[in-house]
Amino acid sequence: ERTGDAEVVYGAGKTPSQVVELLQTLHATHPGSAVLATRLTVEAQEAVTAALPDAVVDPVGRTAVLGEPGVLRGTVAVVAAGTSDAPVAAEAATTARVFGAEVDVITDVGVAGLHRVLGVRERLDAADCLIVVAGMEGALPSVVGGLVGVPLVAVPTSVGYGASFGGLAALLGMLNSCAPGVSVVNIDNGFGAGVFAARVARRSAPRERKDA
Amino acid sequence: ERTGDAEVVYGAGKTPSQVVELLQTLHATHPGSAVLATRLTVEAQEAVTAALPDAVVDPVGRTAVLGEPGVLRGTVAVVAAGTSDAPVAAEAATTARVFGAEVDVITDVGVAGLHRVLGVRERLDAADCLIVVAGMEGALPSVVGGLVGVPLVAVPTSVGYGASFGGLAALLGMLNSCAPGVSVVNIDNGFGAGVFAARVARRSAPRERKDA
Amino acid sequence: ERTGDAEVVYGAGKTPSQVVELLQTLHATHPGSAVLATRLTVEAQEAVTAALPDAVVDPVGRTAVLGEPGVLRGTVAVVAAGTSDAPVAAEAATTARVFGAEVDVITDVGVAGLHRVLGVRERLDAADCLIVVAGMEGALPSVVGGLVGVPLVAVPTSVGYGASFGGLAALLGMLNSCAPGVSVVNIDNGFGAGVFAARVARRSAPRERKDA
Amino acid sequence: ERTGDAEVVYGAGKTPSQVVELLQTLHATHPGSAVLATRLTVEAQEAVTAALPDAVVDPVGRTAVLGEPGVLRGTVAVVAAGTSDAPVAAEAATTARVFGAEVDVITDVGVAGLHRVLGVRERLDAADCLIVVAGMEGALPSVVGGLVGVPLVAVPTSVGYGASFGGLAALLGMLNSCAPGVSVVNIDNGFGAGVFAARVARRSAPRERKDA
Amino acid sequence: ERTGDAEVVYGAGKTPSQVVELLQTLHATHPGSAVLATRLTVEAQEAVTAALPDAVVDPVGRTAVLGEPGVLRGTVAVVAAGTSDAPVAAEAATTARVFGAEVDVITDVGVAGLHRVLGVRERLDAADCLIVVAGMEGALPSVVGGLVGVPLVAVPTSVGYGASFGGLAALLGMLNSCAPGVSVVNIDNGFGAGVFAARVARRSAPRERKDA
Amino acid sequence: ERTGDAEVVYGAGKTPSQVVELLQTLHATHPGSAVLATRLTVEAQEAVTAALPDAVVDPVGRTAVLGEPGVLRGTVAVVAAGTSDAPVAAEAATTARVFGAEVDVITDVGVAGLHRVLGVRERLDAADCLIVVAGMEGALPSVVGGLVGVPLVAVPTSVGYGASFGGLAALLGMLNSCAPGVSVVNIDNGFGAGVFAARVARRSAPRERKDA
Amino acid sequence: ERTGDAEVVYGAGKTPSQVVELLQTLHATHPGSAVLATRLTVEAQEAVTAALPDAVVDPVGRTAVLGEPGVLRGTVAVVAAGTSDAPVAAEAATTARVFGAEVDVITDVGVAGLHRVLGVRERLDAADCLIVVAGMEGALPSVVGGLVGVPLVAVPTSVGYGASFGGLAALLGMLNSCAPGVSVVNIDNGFGAGVFAARVARRSAPRERKDA
Amino acid sequence: ERTGDAEVVYGAGKTPSQVVELLQTLHATHPGSAVLATRLTVEAQEAVTAALPDAVVDPVGRTAVLGEPGVLRGTVAVVAAGTSDAPVAAEAATTARVFGAEVDVITDVGVAGLHRVLGVRERLDAADCLIVVAGMEGALPSVVGGLVGVPLVAVPTSVGYGASFGGLAALLGMLNSCAPGVSVVNIDNGFGAGVFAARVARRSAPRERKDA
Ligand SMILES: Nc1ncnc2c1ncn2[C@@H]1O[C@H](COP(=O)(O)O)[C@@H](O)[C@H]1O
Ligand SMILES: Nc1ncnc2c1ncn2[C@@H]1O[C@H](COP(=O)(O)O)[C@@H](O)[C@H]1O
Ligand SMILES: Nc1ncnc2c1ncn2[C@@H]1O[C@H](COP(=O)(O)O)[C@@H](O)[C@H]1O
Ligand SMILES: Nc1ncnc2c1ncn2[C@@H]1O[C@H](COP(=O)(O)O)[C@@H](O)[C@H]1O
Ligand SMILES: [Mg+2]
Ligand SMILES: [Mg+2]
Ligand SMILES: [Mg+2]
Ligand SMILES: [Mg+2]
Ligand SMILES: [Mg+2]
Numbered sequence A, B, C, D, E, F, G, H: 001e002r003t004g005d006a007e008v009v010y011g012a013g014k015t016p017s018q019v020v021e022l023l024q025t026l027h028a029t030h031p032g033s034a035v036l037a038t039r040l041t042v043e044a045q046e047a048v049t050a051a052l053p054d055a056v057v058d059p060v061g062r063t064a065v066l067g068e069p070g071v072l073r074g075t076v077a078v079v080a081a082g083t084s085d086a087p088v089a090a091e092a093a094t095t096a097r098v099f100g101a102e103v104d105v106i107t108d109v110g111v112a113g114l115h116r117v118l119g120v121r122e123r124l125d126a127a128d129c130l131i132v133v134a135g136m137e138g139a140l141p142s143v144v145g146g147l148v149g150v151p152l153v154a155v156p157t158s159v160g161y162g163a164s165f166g167g168l169a170a171l172l173g174m175l176n177s178c179a180p181g182v183s184v185v186n187i188d189n190g191f192g193a194g195v196f197a198a199r200v201a202r203r204s205a206p207r208e209r210k211d212a
């Protein structure tokens, strides 16, 4: 058994009514947890809003959530540099929460502005798992990973042009990070990073509470 | 402070005497923990054996360890298919232990022999973090990740020929894994996987012991 | 002579009326066998339906078939994981049947759900040739090829994003399969796999019937 | 059960004595069939010759065979252009025979000499499965596949320089073959092609003999 | 001086009226030769037809020609397999003629149908320079180059899908051709091949006529 | 018949005695023309020198020539920038001469020294076909091709490091040349360029002599 | 402090009203300098023109500038071959000026027309930093860099087709330039080149004026 | 004339005696400046030391310098993370000095140790041009470029393994740097960066001295 894992609808290539139907069905069979839909087109988002008033739709992360996750355990910090990477960061944050972790979103933290990174160091240290989202050269995970010893999942994004080759530059940068303890997921895969980080955070949580 | 992280000598490009000297110096300044040297040439391994009789040298993983890690917390399972991937698996296992986690090494577990995978399922489930090492098509993490909900770090190896392109095929396979909760490190980077997994395992450990 | 091979219209880059006309002409000159059209746009499918009421149009596989194949010999099993790979699997299945083989379609069989794979093992074993369709990391052929000794043609699909690089990850994975007896066709080339597998199956068929 | 498949030792990365020992052990446990070792270094070939006088060592294909395959069924034709591709062709031929098929080796058949190709057409047609080995531009499978309707496995080789990129040019050429019914294995993977083709040929055999 | 070379308008990225204006201006300043426009959009073709009734517009090759080339010398044969490659073959043929050579267009000549290739051998031999256009695996130049000793310029096209990678497979195949005397131009560059071949043919021509 | 084409031994992968024997045999069967051997190791060059005193061995181009080409017709100019590209230029020059053309070798002509290029313009113009050899960025063919209207075959070399990727940068540069009338052969393929250019030059020659 | 650097709005992915608002805000807080917006869609350009009548909008370079840069120091020469590369050259020129340098734009200077390059040599020599923009084979920086000793920033553009691979050919060519003193920015990154060159030029300026 | 530029011998592919002879000749013809030799093998370094006692040989950067550069003007700061990148950093530093600039070498400055970067900020600010050398993910230029407004030339190195692909990861990272004002040279090209930076620094120098 994998307590905390949620049911998910992968919206890419599905029609709006297929998404609505799958959300309804999964919610009916898993009433005690949240159901997540990702990669929703604008049309699918509108169909969910219209058909399922209880669903929470996020147009930035292109997700919909129906139902509530159970007790949240542990904390995932999602770190991103700017607005371009926001959709991937939002997908990661929503996923981590639906998969059972508290989420701390830290934005506007870029490589070219070290003081902002240094300023959030305590929040980074307090997390049980970090998700660091970056496009272009993908250097942010190295900088963050050099500061704190928390497990860090890096998410390259397809943000960039020319020699970014659709996120390849960021992906290769992250795989070659000189900071140890950095692992990487697919380009734009906020969902995968969210699942991974929530699993780590949920396991880590009792540590904080063991004296309670 | 990052309790549990060890000092490390990256042996690639260093002379045998540089390796010996660095191990000695780091051991002197960190007497209460283990010091790790990786990527050692045969010459460097011999120099360490000769000069530092207390060091444990592993010719398979090409590592040397001087000193003892502190109390081990949590368990990392290292899974690999065969003898070709053994050096990377050994580097991962030694690193995870030096970085403070118990290690369970599970070998001869390949995609083309599902019964062996199914047979070790309980050991997989019992771990706090999995390291799955695979070359060629790199499919093992998907199979293992489909069985258990434990955080999983995949390590592609450069084992293969032709269209494996030095590990690229395995790397891409792992990044595209259909099993969620899989993250990836650089080709042949057993060290990075070991650091990452030990950090996850150390955090997870108190859970098992909280009633004690 | 290549008994069993069918005439084919490759629909990509052809106008609807060109497709209709070619189907008609080929059917007239080959009345005793089926004629196949592949890669049909929605417009071409509609034109075929309107002009040739006897044609069987498959909107999933984007094919049209006019006429009946002769006696089917041998069995091709087409295995695929999910709905995203369905168009390629359907193209393969239709092609194999038009080229003279019985077809057994086995869906919802994915790497991350081994029990379903194990559950269809007898159907896999009973086939004369397997076509295994998979996108993303393309690991399914290795798993299936590890279970049975039937000749296996793997078809990578362009399903995926980011580091799937349009099917490259699946292609490389399949070429590096650790299961022997796996051969590979071009990305999304259900047609080529169908031709190949039908040729194998037609040759194999007498084995099953030799005591009859 | 997979009647006809043989036990195999993959010699790459194994010491000569490991190869000898594995051959002996597998031969002892499978006395009724042949055991194959591939990718043998010159040293391993010499060790096998010295220790196992009954073994047949092929320095061109870098293989050793101990024991005899059972009754051979069906015919695999192995087609190659020249001496550069000979090692891969030899590995394919030996493998196909050890895996239970008759083998017809057809050499000196190149794209730039069509008359030789046309001259062997009957032998091509008589085979149950073709293995076509080619380096550089890898065009031979298209030419052969345009002549006959026999299932064809293409093996790209790493023969070439510059923009052959270690066999990539031949691999891509074969994957894009305009002749249908062509499938492809990894660069230099004569072994995989041999297993595949032998499985096809063994199944096809009864056809030839059904009136007997 | 380069007698025979024509003025050219590269239509990509130009508006219809820019194309018309450039054709008019160049024609006015070079009244004794033909002016060529390539890569014309449908809109640009229509604008040329409307504004310049003397221009010859080719919708297949997407070219327009205004004025007449001078005396044609030598012969360029343009060889292509099928309708998909027709636009590139047409661009090559028109360019070669505008640059001063007679052109012999030979179509429906593919690798998978050797008899048709053999059937046009005399026309191939009679040319002063060959242009061979092919997509997918790009094998046709090797086959043609193996038959005749005429200088041969190969043009890879972007026709194909999946592992054709936009013409890369054909390009690499042609660069690695086992037939000597094959040179290659950029993917889809019928224009460049036409200029090159016309220059060769114009120089070769006097040979044929020297006894006159 | 292809008057002027010579017999060739491709030395790569052949033993010194194989090379000697092949040269002898081909020379015996083609006494009236020259026989060429390319890609000779130092050992093969020494064996040829020792066994065949009449052979002309070129250690720079790694070639050996036995016998004399017939009457030379037309002129090939071989242009190269410096000493690094000299082996490829020498292979091209020797090949062009053995295949029946006069050769004019023009060295020390680089992109970064335009005055030297401008200074040899008349020799460039006087040639019937140009071979331009360049490594690194491969820009020389564009510069030369912008000056003269002679057919130009560009040969990229593997000279360079880092992002030259074994000649890929030069190859791509030449394929994208903004000068029309440039065609390209494989990386380091001086032989192929020599065959091509000699064929062009031999055809062009009578022009110069037609008044004679 | 970085005197001379300007505030910038990166327009890609921003709505027209976001662009307008950011320009206004930054202009209000930095009244003494110019504010630059790049990568503007046609819609954003129209919105800026309508809302900010003082802004200078350049539809070629897709930029808008609000306010005036301070005293210009030093000169940046922007060199480009033709109209296709004009957008990138315009972005570079506008950026360099907004970042505080005089700009000399030199167009119609291509590799295939050396006399035009030689004709502008004095303007090249007079600059403090050169920006050389080129697509296709990207050879222009080598030619210019071979003429003058001024620091040179090369900008590859995505202009081209086929084997230009979206600017990769030009990028690799520039990185491998045989002219020393050439550095390179990302494909189509006129902005980055403009910032870099302006910084160089501003520093260089006092040299020219030191006797004043 | 390019005052300050030096004569250079590129040692790759040259014999020790060729290097010695070229250094001597160039020194004789340019007595008032320094002559530089790069990429020297150990043998060439020894030959230079033996034959030219006045030469300064650097075994780390593999360079030799004969003679003294004239008056140094401006300052180039060379920044590198560690010992692996030291050879490239040393080649850059020696080149910049030989080409006429003062050089400030700043080592042990890595992305994963931000405090060291922040600690050298004044030295970075004081330079006229920065050379930042980094392998693996190549993130250091982004971090440094985010701190100071000095022109910055980034040098990717081939240090790394696996997905560093010989320096490609670092190269792509630097080309996609989110810090503006970063330009890039070829992998391991310390020489090119040194020439470029010295040219910038020499031009900038009078600024510092204009009140003198
Ligand atoms: N954004 C995403 N990226 C990758 N995989 C996803 C994403 N969202 C959902 N998935 C996976 O898709 C599965 C559901 O697929 P489906 O049944 O096609 O809706 C989930 O169990 C997830 O493993
Ligand atoms: N030349 C080869 N290329 C690829 N795989 C091979 C080759 N030879 C043997 N194998 C595979 O390697 C397996 C044996 O591996 P091992 O146990 O390491 O000796 C066999 O079952 C084959 O599947
Ligand atoms: N289809 C084509 N592909 C590549 N280059 C071309 C093509 N058509 C024309 N050109 C080149 O473009 C030049 C004219 O470019 P432009 O001045 O922009 O019209 C001609 O001189 C040719 O060298
Ligand atoms: N390390 C280096 N990397 C790239 N180019 C270099 C290097 N060292 C010298 N060069 C170039 O090589 C030229 C000398 O080449 P050569 O005449 O072959 O010795 C110099 O003028 C430099 O432009
Ligand atoms: Mg970023
Ligand atoms: Mg494996
Ligand atoms: Mg799949
Ligand atoms: Mg071949
Ligand atoms: Mg074709």
Ligand SMILES: [Mg+2]
Pocket: F081, F134, F135, F136, F137, F138, F139, G178
């Ligand atoms: Mg060069």
Ligand SMILES: [Mg+2]
Pocket: F178, G081, G134, G135, G136, G137, G138, G139
């Ligand atoms: Mg250009």
Ligand SMILES: [Mg+2]
Pocket: A178, H081, H134, H135, H136, H137, H138
């Ligand atoms: Mg580094």
